[in-house]
Amino acid sequence: MIGSFVGLVVAPMVIAGLARWAAARRRRGLAAGRAVHFRCRLDGHKGRVLIDSRLDRPVFLDRPGNVTALPRGGEALDASVSTNGRPPFEKVDLRYRTPEGPVLRLRLATHDARTLGAWLGERPRPVSAPARRLLLPVAPTWAVLVLGACLFVGLVTADVALLGKHVAAEVVRVERPDGSCIVGWDGGAQRAAVDCDTTDVRSGDRIRITALPWPFLGEAVTTRTALSVVAVVGGGLGLLGLGGALMVNPLACARRVRLASRGRPAIPLRADVGGEAGEDRWLALDNDLSYAGLAAAARHGDRHRPGPRVTLPRRGVGRTSISPRIWVLTTVLGTTAWYSLGFSAAAILEDRFHLGHWRFLVFGTIGIASLARIGWVATDRSALCRPVLRAAHSDAGKGTWQPMRYVRLCRGPGEMGLVLFRPEGGEVTAPLFLQPISRSRGSERRTVGGPAPVGEALVLDTGVGPLICEIDGVRYLPRGRATEAATDPARTRAELRSFAESHLRPLGRS
Incomplete structure (x- = not known):
């Protein structure tokens, strides 16, 4: 029952929250002038919308390398939501009419559709002065989550180091098959199993441990093992997150920009005259x-x-x-x-x-x-x-x-x-x-x-x-x-x- 609740209620809510949070980060990055690359489909073709200062204008780059210009200053005609029975993964089909007349059909996430539709509908503002420094592209969600996990490991370590009780516990029993020892402290009132070197430790010896604070009262870890685990886990997560945010993602964005600069233009679209909505008519409005x-x-x-x-x-x-x-x-x-x-x-x-x-x-x-x-x-x-x-x-x-x-x-x-x-x-x-x-x-x-x-x-x-x-x-x-x-x-x-x-x-x- 708990597994069903987690799978049907908790997991979709977490996924939807992460999707909304990532879309908000992309929206703020777009407002700050950072490079933002949206995953989407253009008339059924998978690719990315590249909004990057290194390009003359926003473009859509599909997987084969074709480039479609997305000039700003047009009009978002309408949008329709398609959930496919999975609300956390809902998509929006956005019809955008360019200033030249052709109508583009973009399919992307709900909150990204709002951001991109409003941004494309604005007229580009003249740049008074070039930017003093090149802003890094918006970091991918996975890199931010990994950095958050690294921060969580650091906070837990600080909590244990500051609020934990560092004592010399007495070894009560050695569990050689498990590679652990049963230790006691506070006069034997507290006991816990910790990892130890069973070849050198005997009953009655004293080893340094850290008694964990709330909410893990009654548990303990050895100082040497805990430091090694924290260094490996926290350091690995930190290096992975920083590498993704500062190296992998900028290199991937630079590669897409090069492909867009060298790519061939896609087949030009025709103006959608038959399905074009008038100024005073909105098809989705009653x-x-x-x-x-x-x-x-x-x-x-x-x-x-x-x-x-x-x-x-x-x-x-x-x-x-x-x-x-x-x-x-x-x-x-x-x-x-x-x-x-x-x-x-x-x-x-x-x-x-x-x-x-x-x-x-x-x-x-x-x-x-x-x-x-x-x-x-x-x-x-x-x-x-x-x-x-x-x-x-x-x-x-x-x-x-x-x-x-x-x-x-x-x-x-x-x-x-x-x-x-x-x-x-x-x-x-x-x-x-x-x-x-x-x-x-x-x-x-x-x-x-x-x-x-x-x-x-x-x-x-x-x-x-x-x-x-x-x-x-x-x-x-x-x-x-x-x-x-x-x-x-x-x-x-x-x-x-x-x-x-x-x-x-x-x-x-x-």
Whole structure:
């Protein structure tokens, strides 16, 4: 039963978490200007998308050596998810229309599809000055995991060296067939089996051992053997990880760049005229989620939806909707893992479940996982703070701010999102972005701060995912990254429905 649980529940969750973590590392490396090589398929051909400063433009290099250019500044038309019954290994078929007209069909992992679709859709920015130094490519996942294992071995060794008890134990019995000795210390109150040289050790001799700390109380190791094992295992893992990150991966990336530079161009693609989607048409979007439907739901929700009303933010015109300092704290530290961390800490201090020493293992694991989650969220979101604050204090008169129409939807008290549309579209225009905004206090008592249900906004792309929206002189700080409709239609449709269904008029009422 335990094996089935591990194989069917734990293993897929671990694989999915590692895949998401690796995709986030590639996204941050791409934003930092490092070389990133994505595994994918282009029209059924296996290969890699090479985004490397040593190449003039991003290209796709297939296994035979053919090269297909991927010019930026195009449009991601739609995307479809194919899980094949195995969610940890789901893939996304992304249709990308180049500026010249041909439509490319890329198949890659879900989070890589979001990153690559958004990056290809941006127009390339001119480079003001060459980089002072060549950044190493993003290290492969296996090398980072090996380095993490080396760090874990080092931490365990430090724990044993600092918290372990170093004593001279007396040999009680020699087990020659097993090559071990039964030793005792603390006047014989503690006994354990350790490795020893059975040819030289006799009963009654004293050997140096290290009694292990919690959670391995009652176990011991010999000092000489433990040092050898740690040196071999930890040193081997460290050399393997460093070699992969600093030598193997850069050499492999350089080899792909050389192949792409010398490779022959692939067969040019024709423009996909028949299946091309118009500007106001999105094949994956239902008709009830157009501008007209969402605007009607937003207006109806403001009149009839229960809960706190929405009024203008308290901070007023010319300022952000929420204090930047409070926004940074809530963004970096805003995760529900604090509840599980507090619960595990309380359970360890107060044994209400009568688990004895097992509570340290059970709730200690929960606490460590909660701390890991908090650290992961803080690391992932801290990269957003500086670009968002810089964009929030930038001049609105510059051309980087784009006018858009918006529809404001509220899913719950303080859970608010802005659906952004093209300014020149009609009533059936499909949405471009869904940007959640941070909760702010309203100008009246017991209200939530926010804009009018429908209107126009100035939108600025921060370059790292979130969008800054200025409405009636108030700049609304984001609550997470924006969801681009064309890049991830399934997720956008699900989120829009979850927002809009809380606004719709119940059936049977006038």
